[in-house]
Amino acid sequence: MVRRASSVPHLNSSGGSSADSASTSGNRRARGAAAGSRGRKAPTPTSTSTSTSMSNQRGSSGSSSSMPRSRSLTNGMRRLSPQKGTGSGGVGGSSRNTPYFLRSRENEIGSADTLEIVASKSTGSEECSTPEDNINVVVRVRPLNEKEKRDRHGSTLTFPGNGQVIIEGNDVGQKRSHNRDSVRVFTYNVVFEPGATQDDILDYSGIKRIIEMGIEGFSCTAFCYGQTGSGKTHTLTGPPDLFVGKPNPKDPRHGLIFRAFVYLFQLIKNRKDVNYVLKASFMEIYNERVIDLLNPGSARKPLAVRWSKKSGGFFVENLFTVDCEELDDLLAVLEEGMRNRAVGSHAMNDHSSRSHTILTVHILSDQQTDGGVFLSKHGKINFVDLAGSELTKKTMSEGKTLEEANNINKSLMVLGYCISSLSDAKKRSGHIPYRDSQLTKLLADSLAGNGVTLMIACVSPAHYNHAETLNTLRYASRAKRIRTKPVIMMDPREALILSLKRDIHALQMENDHLKAALNLHHQAASSGPGTDNLLDMQLERLSSGGGAPVPVPKVDLERLPELDGSELAELVKLYMAENESLRQENNHLFTVRETILRDQEIVCRENERLLKKLEDVNKVCVRSPLIPARSAISPTTGKETPGTEIWTNPELNGAAVLPLEQRMSENADRRTDTAQKRIDQKRIARNILIMANAFTKPDPDLAKKLNTDPENVPAQKQATDYMPDMLT
Ligand SMILES: Nc1ncnc2c1ncn2[C@@H]1O[C@H](COP(=O)(O)OP(=O)(O)OP(=O)(O)O)[C@@H](O)[C@H]1O
Secondary structure, rough: OOOOOOOOOOOOOOOOOHHHHHHHHHHHHHHHHOOOOOOOOOOOOOOOOOOHHHHHHHHHHHHHOOOOOOOOHHHHHHOOOOOOOOOOOOOOOOOOOOOOEEEEOOOOOOOOHHHOOOOOOOOOOOOOHHOOOEEEEEEEEEOOOOHHHHOOOEEEEEEEEOOEEOOOOOOOOOOOOOOOOOOOEEEEEEEOOOOOHHHHHHHHHHHHHHHHHHHOOOOEEEEEEEEEEOOOOHHHHHHHHOOOOOOOOOOOOHHHHHHHHHHHHHHHHHOOOEEEEEEEEEEEEEEEEEEEEOOOOOOOOOEEEEEEOOOEEEOOOOOOEOOOOOOOHHHHHHHHHHHHHOOOEEEEEEEEEEEEEEEEEEEEEEEEEEOOEEEEEEEEEEEEEOOOOHHHHHHHHOOOOHHHHHHOOOOOOOOHHHHHHHHHOOOOOOOHHHHHHHHHHHHHHHHHHHOEEEEEEEEOOOOHHHHHHHHHHHHHHHHHHOOOOOOOOHOOOHHHHHHHHHHHHHHHHHHHHHHHHHHHHHHHHHHHOOOOOOHHHHHHHHHHOOOOOOOOOOOOHHHHHHHHHHHHHHHHHHHHHHHHHHHHHHHHHHHHHHHHHHHHHHHHHHHHHHHHHHHHHHHHHHHOOOOOOOOOOOOOOOOOOOOOOOOHHHHOOOOOOOOOHHHHHHHOOOOHHHHHHOOOHHHHHHHHHHHHOOOOEOOOOHHHHOOOHHHHHOOOOOOOOOOHHHHH
16 A cells, blocks of 8 residues: 555545555456456567557546545646546645645646646655656555565564655664664655555556656656565566466556556547557666667677767667557567566575666657647657666575676666766766666666656565665665756647748748749740730739738747747747748749749640641651752762751742841840740741742653653742641
8 A cells, every 4th residue: 555644554644544445456456357358469560469458447446535645646746647646635635745836837738847846845855845856756665575474574664654664773683773863764755565556556656647748758767776576577567477478468466567558558549639659669788788678689689879969868779669559569568578588586586687677668749730730759658677786695696696696786886876976966967977887878868868757666674674675765865856857859839930930931932932933934924925914913913912921030949948928929929920921922923833834835835836837847848859858868879968957948049148147136135935936936937938939849741751750850830739737
């Protein structure tokens, strides 16, 4: 059960009893057992399979008054998990609860400033009141195991409520001392007592908030930290036998990852207005080597961890990423990774994780805004199961297990340094040793970047683990002081403004291009006969009716966050107005362009017709011995006569030829295409007429008389017998 604000042991602040809580858990288990299941297959990039119906598993448990309530849920958690623990009788129902308010505007869910929560001083602890406290830390205390019970290990922890946990002095084997110096009190967002169920972790750890924020485009991480055998893997994935053979989706022992996936799909299905694409990867860091758990290969070849300039973070090169269309695909990723990860056995845990595992779900979303602009976001959720720190004397590790333990401890130590530096205001701006281990490289963004992080510190209550438990509680407490600055991958307002600006730019370019084209055409058309009236009208309309685009003040994008809501709204309005006027202008230009295209088509058709006529003329010329339009074949040699392909007007033979300048003066003024075409047309027609007049039909009578081929007989003048089509 979850320990919350109440002075009565085992009772939550909403007035329920332990019996209430127990029965609620029982009911929830029954609901879980009622959920449906489907078969799953191993993940492949194209894997598709049917989904489970686990989404209904939780039914209407959300607001049940008999549900355990937590006083210590963070403000952010309460805000984003309204179905649990909000309202007057909810979590914070206790009078000692932290009053809070949100410094945010409406409609801004997902933008960074909605996360800015201002909490007043809590009566519980100082940490609780820290604003922008984005590393949420919860503690889960596992129950004593059979061996510990047999060995009569007592509990070193007590739970006074208010998210507090008290660890007694380390006086194992002696009469317990309640010396105040040796007793330590730690306060966290939530403390899960040994009786807490897997369902409780989903509902009260804040994981729902993490998922919601992942969907909104944030980079989120949930990680379990603690000594070996403290219940990290149990919390995240459930007991080890769950993944032996075919897992039963109805099993109530399923861990946080399974439940988070179900919740994620539930949320996604409800968002009909957004297109989501989910991808998942699963890796482990084993002895400082990164292994792809979805594609380990027989040699378990390690992958390189590299720095990406673009994203400003580390990434694993060539990591296998699986598209997950259905819940089953995600579950298959989980199962496959669980089967491939390194597990070993030692004196403290039969199924000890020998590596740190990171399962990442990428959530790519595309949403169309009111202005028709598409917003793309890339959120992600990392589930990190850290290997447990171990005292090798206690775990009796040797050989391979010892080497693994050393690597695990070393990387956890680096993680500890990073956490401790980040939690210290003075050291935070200094060097943080992320590069000292693969784990911290890959967790850097979650610890201090723009992400939202949930740390689940797992501890054992047994006396003989006192030192490790104290250590974990200390680290968890430090982690609580780390502040991150979560930012959405794409701020909707910024995205809108950027996209409007892009639209405007594109429209302006198109506009300029069309104007330039029109200008040319306009000039050309105006010099030739029959200037296009429609075009003129369109241009006139454009210049008079289009109106100048609304002037928009230049704004430095980096200063956008400094502008307040009304200024931003004004800016967006101006951009939209400018966009609209450009759009109108563009429409006019398109109409004009259509007209031009029509004109062009007419001219093309005319050209084709003329070409055909020319062809006809050529045919006529070929048949005429006087005006060869092609190379003449010499009757004697049968070869082409050089130079005869140049057609000369027989009418002009011998006539006074105009001087070159005079002939050129015809073209001296820059004629438009249309005008030039008209002139050409007339010239061709004139020439055809001349040719037709000059055309001479061979005299067959004379040929007979000369007893020769009619083609070789001198031609007679023939004026009208043969007329080309064009002139008829
Ligand atoms: N909350 C719990 N309720 C019941 N059993 C638990 C709980 N937490 C842990 N256990 C049991 O304790 C044992 C050790 O847990 P687990 O393997 O999860 O520890 P761990 O922290 O992941 O250890 P390691 O770091 O060695 O991998 C397991 O058998 C697990 O089922």
